[in-house]
Amino acid sequence: GAVVSQHPSWVICKSGTSVKIECRSLDFQATTMFWYRQFPKQSLMLMATSNEGSKATYEQGVEKDKFLINHASLTLSTLTVTSAHPEDSSFYICSASSGGVYEQYFGPGTRLTVT
Amino acid sequence: AQTVTQSQPEMSVQEAETVTLSCTYDTSESDYYLFWYKQPPSRQMILVIRQEAYKQQNATENRFSVNFQKAAKSFSLKISDSQLGDAAMYFCAYRSSEGSGSEKLVFGKGTKLTVNP
Numbered sequence: 001g002a003v004v005s006q007h008p009s010w011v012i013c014k015s016g017t018s019v020k021i022e023c024r025s026l027d028f029q030a031t032t033m034f035w036y037r038q039f040p041k042q043s044l045m046l047m048a049t050s051n052e053g054s055k056a057t058y059e060q061g062v063e064k065d066k067f068l069i070n071h072a073s074l075t076l077s078t079l080t081v082t083s084a085h086p087e088d089s090s091f092y093i094c095s096a097s098s099g100g101v102y103e104q105y106f107g108p109g110t111r112l113t114v115t
Numbered sequence: 116a117q118t119v120t121q122s123q124p125e126m127s128v129q130e131a132e133t134v135t136l137s138c139t140y141d142t143s144e145s146d147y148y149l150f151w152y153k154q155p156p157s158r159q160m161i162l163v164i165r166q167e168a169y170k171q172q173n174a175t176e177n178r179f180s181v182n183f184q185k186a187a188k189s190f191s192l193k194i195s196d197s198q199l200g201d202a203a204m205y206f207c208a209y210r211s212s213e214g215s216g217s218e219k220l221v222f223g224k225g226t227k228l229t230v231n232p
Contacts, residue, residue, distance in 0.1 A: 032218055034218075034219070034220075038158075042224070042225075043206060043222045043223065043224045043225050044160075044206070044220075044222050046219060046220070049218070049219060091158060093158075093160065095160070097218050103150065103162045103165060104218070104220060106159065106160035106161075108157070108158070108159045109158050109159070
């Protein structure tokens with residue numbers, strides 16, 4: 001149980017375009033979802049926390065107008081990178097929590113390459 | 116704010132041997148949770164083990180065990196009988212137990228574990 005999927009697993013887009021990444025909890029209701037960014041050989045950096053039906057809470061230094069997060073249902077959250085630039089190329093990971101005491105369940109990640 | 120420090124960027128171990136990965140953290144809270152996550156080359160984050168701060172007994176999961184020293188704010192991971200499949204990045208993580216944003220995980224920088232055959 002507790003499976004989280006992400007789509008797409010890899011996306012290449014041109015500079016200036018927008019790209020949407022989906023995160024789905026497949027077998028549980030995710031009251032909270034998290035979006036992380038991971039550069040090569042580095043740790044996970046939390047970008048934002050989203051609760052179903054509410055606006056996302058962004059971490060300091062993360063541009064909320066550039067990284068649009070929507071948590072429209074208890075099983076789906078989306079991250080839209082607007083006007084992408086090469087420096088936005090990274091590995092994006094989502095995780096989901098059902099509000100339990102313990103762990104978050106992580107998706108497999110999405111590799112974004114902006115050319 | 117809480118911080119997590121992993122002082123060993125890389126470690127190596129011989130297959131079947133034992134290795135210990137270090138983690139220290141800084142917090143003013145008395146109740147919290149600690150985790151070790153594994154990230155293999157596939158980059159899928161996998162929970163290895165968790166520890167509740169209010170529990171004195173160290174958590175164990177098969178070949179994985181922790182040495183939780185609350186006063187010292189230390190949370191090391193011991194891997195016994197290392198296997199080739201244990202090769203991965205290992206991240207130590209902290210989570211508050213209550214308050215706004217308590218579900219957020221704070222990660223260390225990670226330790227890359229190599230298992231030599």
